[in-house]
Amino acid sequence: MLCHAALDRAAQLARHWSDHGCPVVIHVDARTPQAQFDGLRAALQDLPDIRFTPRLPCDWGTFGIVQATQDAATRMLADFPQVSHVLLASGSCLPIKPVRALQAHLARHPDTDFIESVTTADVGWTIGGLNEERFTLRFPFKWKSQRRLFDGYVSLQRLFRFRRRLPQGLVPHLGSQWWCLTRPTLQAILQHKDRARIDRYFKRMWIPDESYFQSLVRQVSTRIESRSLTLSKFDYQGRPYIFYDDHLHLLRQADAFIARKAWHQADLLYRTFLTPDGDRAHATEPSPGKINRLFAKAVERRVNGRPGLYMQSRFPIRARGGTQSAAPYGVFCGFAPLFPDFQPWLARALEARVHGHLFAFDRVQFADGETVFKGGLSDSPTLRDYNPRSFLANLIWNTRGETQCFQFGPGDEQEIAPVIASDPNASIFLISGAFAIPLWQSGRSAAEVRTEAARLQKVESDFIHLLKGPETKARTRILSLAEFIENPAEPLEQLVDLLNPRGAHRMTDLPQLLDLHGFGSFLQDLRNQGMAPVLMGDFPSDAELALPAPPFARPRVVR
Structure with a gap:
């Protein structure tokens, strides 16, 4: 579990996993105040199957997230030999199905790795046009805090046509950060013979958490189901949707086991799903098609808005069309x-x-x-x-x-x-x-x-x-x-x-x-007087001007 904020909810989630027999290894961002981290440890100290890893800074789009995941996965495999699958979650990933339903699903697929992994040519969700360039350019600067340096260095590399050489045998793949891998697959990735060279390569990539495991799993896995068990939807700008209390009915119909990301003050969601049965008594039949249509409608409404509605959050622009x-x-x-x-x-x-x-x-x-x-x-x-x-x-x-x-x-x-x-x-x-x-x-x-x-x-x-x-x-x-x-x-x-x-x-x-x-x-x-009134047409003279037509009645069929 990767956490950086709302650690009270993270503690609640970790306890829920632990109560259902799932050991948890937690990494907390080094930028999170120490007092909050100490509070999280104190809240979970009574649970014997909770572990913490050394804290690293995890800036968005940098290798720190991958390294934190590697450390947590290594600790998980070393301390819990009974674990057959390892699932990566965040401190806001809310289980929306009973944990035992997830365990039963993994038991039915003991050799399957659930990870979204597609080639760059098939990706349709990335924003900004860096599908392939994230693998061929260097990204030593942070996109959020060093934006001018980031953009300038990318432009400079494009100008000089710089291109990095991929590690031998590596085929770039992209996918959701939230995966569930089998123990043998995860061990093979962490113990890869070329891991040092591969890690050096990915340390200068952009958003490596969406490509590191997604690419390496193709080299070591025997069976891949290219989908995530976590419901994670993004808007047209690439930002994740946040689930609130009024999304309860929607989440009950989701075909995923986990939803990311739930708002930390969505008390109804946490109270409903973090029960011993995980809301089983109220669960409805999954309807992924309906959910996808709702998200597609939300994107359309956000981009195009309602015809004629001008508002602060969406002002119609010509490029987006619409009335x-x-x-x-x-x-x-x-x-x-x-x-x-x-x-x-x-x-x-x-x-x-x-x-x-x-x-x-x-x-x-x-x-x-x-x-x-x-x-x-x-x-x-x-x-x-x-x-x-x-x-x-x-x-x-x-x-x-x-x-x-x-x-x-x-x-x-x-x-x-x-x-x-x-x-x-x-x-x-x-x-x-x-x-x-x-x-x-x-x-x-x-x-x-x-x-x-x-x-x-x-x-x-x-x-x-x-x-x-x-x-x-x-x-x-x-x-x-x-x-x-x-x-x-x-x-x-x-x-x-x-x-x-x-x-x-x-x-x-x-x-x-x-x-x-x-x-x-x-x-x-x-x-x-020298002015040519041309728009009136060939207007008749006074002598030719006809009288106004009599009152007009539309012809109608009378039976």
Whole structure:
């Protein structure tokens, strides 16, 4: 048993093993305070089959862990000749099956070594890209406390293409540190004829505890089952999962005999499993497939998170993919100028919350004129513009279950444009050129609004170019103003079907289309002033402009 912290739990575990007839040899990290070590010895002094080995410093990733294991294994074989198998555990490795069940399992496999041992080409769990290089480079510096020296020395060796020569006959293998070996196999490793040379080689390796026994066992073992009897799971960064009290049901279904690593304050786990029967009365059938799925789900949740949830522990980044918002929403560009009653009509048609221009420069136009929206979102443009992406994500997250829609145009703050364009949850409907309608209604001459019209057209043109780019993931529908007014009913019906496909749409009316007589002359005046209004399409002249379509009713089959 290798220990370095929470020695009170280590004492409890050692006593549990000893009470079931298993002798224990304990190594305590030299960096652990002497007072704690003395307390551990005092707590176990009444047990005759407990031994302690000389204390060595065991920095992570260094040979000290291997040397401590060697010393403990040598002491175990020398002092306890009746031992047939030796299992390596830590001070936080909790037996989750009865000890006699483990003993019976080993008795059925007297010649089998249980150790995870795979070649470097088959390893899929290592983090950092040092599968093979850990065997071919030198690692004299500690990764945790001498990180700059560690990285610099690795880069230097790569630059000069340095490569260590493997000891003759050694085939590199990797695997879990926690193994259970037969007595003959462990003796053969400790008494290897080339052990001095092999130890010198591994002393300059990185994380040798995952490769020393895993490689040498291939030379001396007669039967290997490449798996560990200890449940040890790691997250996407290579850090071990810690088991807490709320993992009790999960551990009861594990197909392993030991779980690493149990939190030292998980009183329920220790109280449940460290009983004479080891929780046998409450044990359920092992379900390793379910456990693996749960861990895979945990990794996915940790890496990708939940769509649209931005939090301190996981902030979505582009490299990890995923949606930027929590639910589908609609963005409407150019509809409000054409339909004075567009927002209340859309709210009725979709049964949704329809906002005004959320990204207007003067204020956030929440639905119904609210100044503070769900989640404490303020209508202050200063607060919104501090982080527009998070503002939109918060709005969608706080209103899950209710479809949100808002207006957007070239007169709004454009920093949010790439965000909504790249969001698969966004549905963007755009009528190009409608930005000119408020300029026409302002009563000012074409000469007075020409500069503003040119600016707005440039902004909208850039937005359309963005929507047609390869980075766009939103669903888009773009129509010119001329195309739209030819048949406004069809695109309006399509947007309702797209945003609420399961709704029972009975569109008996359309929003009232603005009377556009005189708008064609306004566009011509802009041309005469030197500005080319191209986004409106081939807009008809006043004489050709058709009257607004009558209220539209969807054709239905009547029996």
